[in-house]
Amino acid sequence: MKKITKLLLAIFLLTITLQSCSTDSEETTMNASELEKELALENNGILTVADATYIFKKTGETAKFINEDRDFTFKFVNQLSYKTSAANKHAIEGLKITNPDTEEYMVFSNFEELKNGLVQFDAELSTGEVLSSLTYKPGKSNGSLNKWHDEPVIGDTTPVIGAMIEFSQEGQLRNCRAALEVCENTNGVPTVALTNGKGWFTSIESCALECHD
Template sequence: MKNKIKLVTGIFLLTLTLYSCSSDSEETAVNALENELALENNGILAIESTTYIFKQTGETAKFLSENRDYNFKFVNDLSYTTTEDKHAIEGLTITNPETGEFMIFSNFEELKSGFFRFDVELSNGQLISSVKYKPGTASSSSNKWHGDPLIKEPSPVIGALIELSEAENVKQCRAALNSCSNTGGVPTIALTNGKGWFTAIEACSLVCHE
């Protein structure tokens, strides 16, 4: 009888321990995104389960669901031109003056949560629907997009959309990324883009922050 009691107690404690570890892991993953969102930022871009947070340091923090994927920044400046009326929302077109590549923004909707929802058509044929954007908490403007240009220069939104379209080409850094993350570090990728936005990443280097 005592052996049975010990066995039942052991199973209960093991189950409790496993549940506790699982809960701690989930809480840590959730807190990573929540902690980043709690900081002042220059805006948030959400595309399905991917969230981009534009940090005041100039880097962009990328999250897949609640998990941090990596931080990134472009080494070279991303030059672009906008349609003549920068205050126009519907049909706003961003063009790469070097190659003629473009992004067209449409179907804007202002949400009660402070986000704006819209679609983006890329010149490589990709259509990104239901993109959500929220202006940064660091911005002191109360007019949001109503009184200011929709895409300010320079805009991290452009960089995030380019990074999203180039996700396959960033795989060359994936092994180093995983090694950094597995040791508890926060990886930051420095991306060097050529003249083309949607062709290929020319170089990818990584710094692992403790």
């Protein structure tokens, strides 16, 4: 009888332990920040500029976060034209990306390979703005950083250019904020469709809001 009692007690304690672990796991998932949830999904690369994190989604959109909080998701409607040239291809001391229509440019330099597949670098825009310690991590589809000595490690440059343009045009996008708040207040997920003119850093010609369920 004592053996049966001990067995039942052991089963009871095991059940309680398993339920506790399951609850802890569910709470951890529930408590995960929006940024952590997005980072857990497969993506085409991640760029951080100051307190902004840009996640290049498989859908072609870019999810922007400020610290841990989602700012909004955006995409460029028009194609961004550019040409690239490396100052020193093997050392990748400088990667210059130029707008062929306006000669605006951005220069990425001082590349440093960090842990966990991250690359740190500095950026200088033709507007005179200088940004330090940006980080970039390629998505799984972009392969490893074995490209370091053969070609620029930024990979597919278009999303990075788009993120840099958006970052430099934050003031211009304030007109979209009211519509963004309306969408968010109805529990919608906003995506901003940006139309840029020939100039990168002059102004965003238009922004249209798509509110998804």
